[in-house]
Amino acid sequence: MDFLWPYGLSGAHPFSCFLLFLVVAIVSVVFYRLAFHPLARFPGPVLAASTGLYEAYYQCIKDGGGRYWVEIEKMHQRYGIKTPGPIVRINPREVHIADPDWNAVYKYSSKASKPKWFYFRFFGKFPSTNVAESHALHQLRRGPLQVYFASTNIQQYMPTILAQVDKLCTRLRAADGCVVNLSDAFRCLATDVATGFAFGAPFGHLDEPTFDREFNLAVKMVVRTSMWSRHTFGLLLPMLHSLPESIAKKMNPAFGRVKWMRDRSMSKPEPAPGTPYDMIQTLMSSNLPPEEKTFPRLFSETRSVIMAGTETTATTLVCITSNLLRDPTKLQKLRAELGAAEKTKGSPLEYSDLRELPYITGVVNEGLRMANPTPSRLPRVCEDQDLKYKQYIIPKGIPAGEHSNQTTISTTTQDTHNDASVFAQPFEFIPERWASPEERRQLGRHLQPWGRGTRLCLGMELATTDLYLAVSRLFGPGAGFEMRLYDTVDDDWVAYHEWFAAFPRGRGLRVKVSRTGEGKSEGK
């Protein structure tokens, strides 16, 4: 220890004292976490149990970041004795469970909260419903939103969804002989559907000549930065948000869009009498208390809906399209089903017709099962009761503080979707597995792309409608164009990085479009 105490204890250099204090503090914390923490007896890597830096390395650095979800899968393999171990400690305060039959923490009765460090630090200081920490606050915020996302509202919005899908199909028909990046195009469709529903008029991304590729890339950079923010005490995002707009814009065009988004969604006049309220106007007229109706609060909902609705729906459509295009037999079956149904009906199929058709239902369900649009685990803190998993008692936690006693529990929906005991050959796209009503009922219980419990996705019905209508128009007999995969490998579209939503490693799903049928020579 001479290097620390070159002049003896009394004359110790303050920096050396600080260093020594730091080392002792770190060793004590690690010792506590490994020996005395309530989760100390749970299986898992020693390094992960010792320090959050282990997770930070996988989320921020390893292979470009966003890779802890893969490492967690490996832990379940490694820490099982004969079969994969369903419960592992993945960081000092969190256990992760991979068991399709366990969901106790998501039940209404558990009144679980969301851990602040995971959500708030990632999404920045935007107090939206999806980052509401406590169960009570979440219930308060979700109430009026749930009214807005009701089925009747979505039914009324159907013509606008169809108009967006038709706009995309028109653009694809016009791209005869060209290569189109569908990952970008589907993001535009999803954004226009979500924003049209929430703010009364679509943002118009489908009109952008490049399908707004720059914006899509910029979003990727923002969520990557968010992951860094989560692992740097949530400091990074607020710092970037406090930059003057001109500088922020230069750093990343997506930051420049924030004002644009704000103007489109928030600065609207009172609706004319008889015109329906949009989402923001609905929240303003609700019985939320005044502190829940401030500008930052409502703008947070805007941002949250755009982020929640865009990447997820687009990733699912990309997965469906890619699987259909590489298997002509399945594409043929889908076309035949749509063709026959349309012939019987004598007019274009509507959403209610499509829901009755087994093959397209199988196609959409397989997309939702395999796309993995939210590879993130969904962590919860149960405050008022200990929970039991097999022989393990998971002690209740303290959600708000950074106390080391806090215990967080998480699961990842994709673990269930990839479980061979539930979905045979889980890595194969098999719409046929959903053929009969009984199979749909049985398997449907384990189809959980929307998350679980009280925090279930609010846009579930909107996204499902969008998916059915898009698949039926892109691949139906009247599409007027065909697509072939173009210089695309799995890496171009399969989920690789988890920045809450899924991002592939490659360039996106690219197809070559050729016009078919009557209008073939038009517009050439």
Ligand code: HEM
């Ligand atoms: C295939 C498409 C979609 C998938 C797979 C999906 C998935 C999810 C998941 C897993 C959650 C739970 C997150 C958590 O527990 O932290 C969630 C929440 C949410 N989603 Fe979706 N989503 C989709 C589309 C949409 C759309 C289109 C919208 C709206 C336009 C939307 C709005 C929301 C909102 C507002 C929440 C927060 C709900 C709450 O906290 O109460 N989602 N979504």
